[in-house]
Amino acid sequence: MVISMMAAIDMNELLTLLGGSCSKLVVRTVPLPSAMRRSGPILMYPPNAAVENVLRCVGTPIVCQTEAEMKPMISLTGHISSFYELMRVTQSWMANRGVQEDTAQQFIASFYSSMASAAELSEHSFAELSEEAATPGGLNEQSLRFLRDSEHYSLAEQSLQAILNRLNGK
Numbered sequence: 001m002v003i004s005m006m007a008a009i010d011m012n013e014l015l016t017l018l019g020g021s022c023s024k025l026v027v028r029t030v031p032l033p034s035a036m037r038r039s040g041p042i043l044m045y046p047p048n049a050a051v052e053n054v055l056r057c058v059g060t061p062i063v064c065q066t067e068a069e070m071k072p073m074i075s076l077t078g079h080i081s082s083f084y085e086l087m088r089v090t091q092s093w094m095a096n097r098g099v100q101e102d103t104a105q106q107f108i109a110s111f112y113s114s115m116a117s118a119a120e121l122s123e124h125s126f127a128e129l130s131e132e133a134a135t136p137g138g139l140n141e142q143s144l145r146f147l148r149d150s151e152h153y154s155l156a157e158q159s160l161q162a163i164l165n166r167l168n169g170k
Helices: 011-017 033-037 049-055 067-095 101-121 126-133 139-149 152-167
Strands: 002-004 026-031 041-045 060-063
Touching (some): 026 067, 101 126
Antiparallel strands (some): 026 041
């Protein structure tokens, strides 16, 4: 059994590197840096119950039915830096308004962690969670409307597509 953790190496290239004769014994995975803390998603293809059990020791296995299914999800990993940049900009904004930087960082990290945890545990779609949080006349409705009216979400989608194009050699 070979469990590849070389995120940028497609299955065909991996099989070539291995001599090509053991395709049923090879599983491609894409772990994230959070795996070193035993958390976060780990993409895997093809499905393999034994490998899935091993991966549970270091994160949450996300089993893909096709290798092509992995690439849009791998694209999201290209947004790690922009996620932290959003947190940095928010921290700077708060600090410029009198909040201590360490207090702002603690609040921001806890805030996003709690939102992600709530989404992970919820049975509702992201659209439903967004709608539920956007109380009519409230702060979330105001922010959501502002960002939807700008190119904010379109630019995020364009960035994901550019990353996917790169992964596909375009």
